Amino acid sequence: MNYLPERQRLSSQTVLVISNDAEDRAHYSELFATQGLSTVERGGLAAAKDVIASNGADLVVIDEPSYCGATLDFFRQTQAKGGAPVILVSSAAKVTDQILALELGADDLMSKPLDLRLLMARTRALLRRRGSIRPGCDSQQIVGAWSLDSVRRELTSPQGRRVALTASEVRLFDLFSRNQGAVITIEQIARCLGLRQDQCNVAVRTAMSRFGRKLRNEAGETPVRNIRGAGYIYDDMADSRASPVQ
Structure with a gap:
């Protein structure tokens, strides 16, 4: 990954990075750090549920080779209840799998190789949308x-x-x-x-x-x-x- 120039800190918002590849997790963490975001890394979907359950993330980035059954089950169990927005990154996926992922709760889909400027633009858009909904506001x-x-x-x-x-x-x-x-x-x-x-x-x-x-x-x-x-x-x-x- 090539990194973007550092920009003004967005806030204390946290991105949960889920990937079985430790090197990929480190790359994401370094990228989000340059943008003023903190990250929490987890090596798999099962390990990430503690962060989800405690509302410990404002955005979730899942890097999966393909959309397996476990990924779709993750959406069913966690995202249907209005959890943090999710960006799903994959190197290969059928159109039908992508449609199903969106319907089950993914907020955005991206393919590898990643365009980092586009990733950060979509990250900021989702975080702004999440930040605009506060308890007591007109939703x-x-x-x-x-x-x-x-x-x-x-x-x-x-x-x-x-x-x-x-x-x-x-x-x-x-x-x-x-x-x-x-x-x-x-x-x-x-x-x-x-x-x-x-x-x-x-x-x-x-x-x-x-x-x-x-x-x-x-x-x-x-x-x-x-x-x-x-x-x-x-x-x-x-x-x-x-x-x-x-």
Whole structure:
């Protein structure tokens, strides 16, 4: 790894680095130190759970050769409850595995060889997002008649039904909330999900299909509508046609 120039300290935030390779862990720690971040190193996912359980990390970086079952189980057990954001680094992975990792809780995906400036840009973005959510602050976002509690990662439907979201679906909801009434392109969604350009078509369709099913109302309609050849748009009329709670 080539290191970036030292910059102003971000804060006392801590990055948990998980890798079976001690040399890789050391490289990450040195890199984050130049950026004013402290690190905690763990040699595997099982060993990292103590740090996760004690809320001892503001960001998690997992360096795995491929997305094995243990990695996905890690997301199921720790990230679905709204834990620290996760960047998953891998040298090889199928598109379907990447989609599953995003749906289970990964916040960003990166491939080796790493672009260190991009890694730090994504690190700072995730830490800013985490730092902006504090106890007692307004964590609610609204799209149409749906509202999101970003701390709990929980949507509330117009009829009061609650729906749990993955980290990537929270980002999708945020994207639509900031662009209400506008068509969101495939490229915008791909960037939101951390997907490469050559992966975007199948991956975006799969992610949007599952996201749309979670927003489906009692009439069987979803407010997320595909505009062929353009992208996706949020359709407020679908919410208005939903039956009220009895």
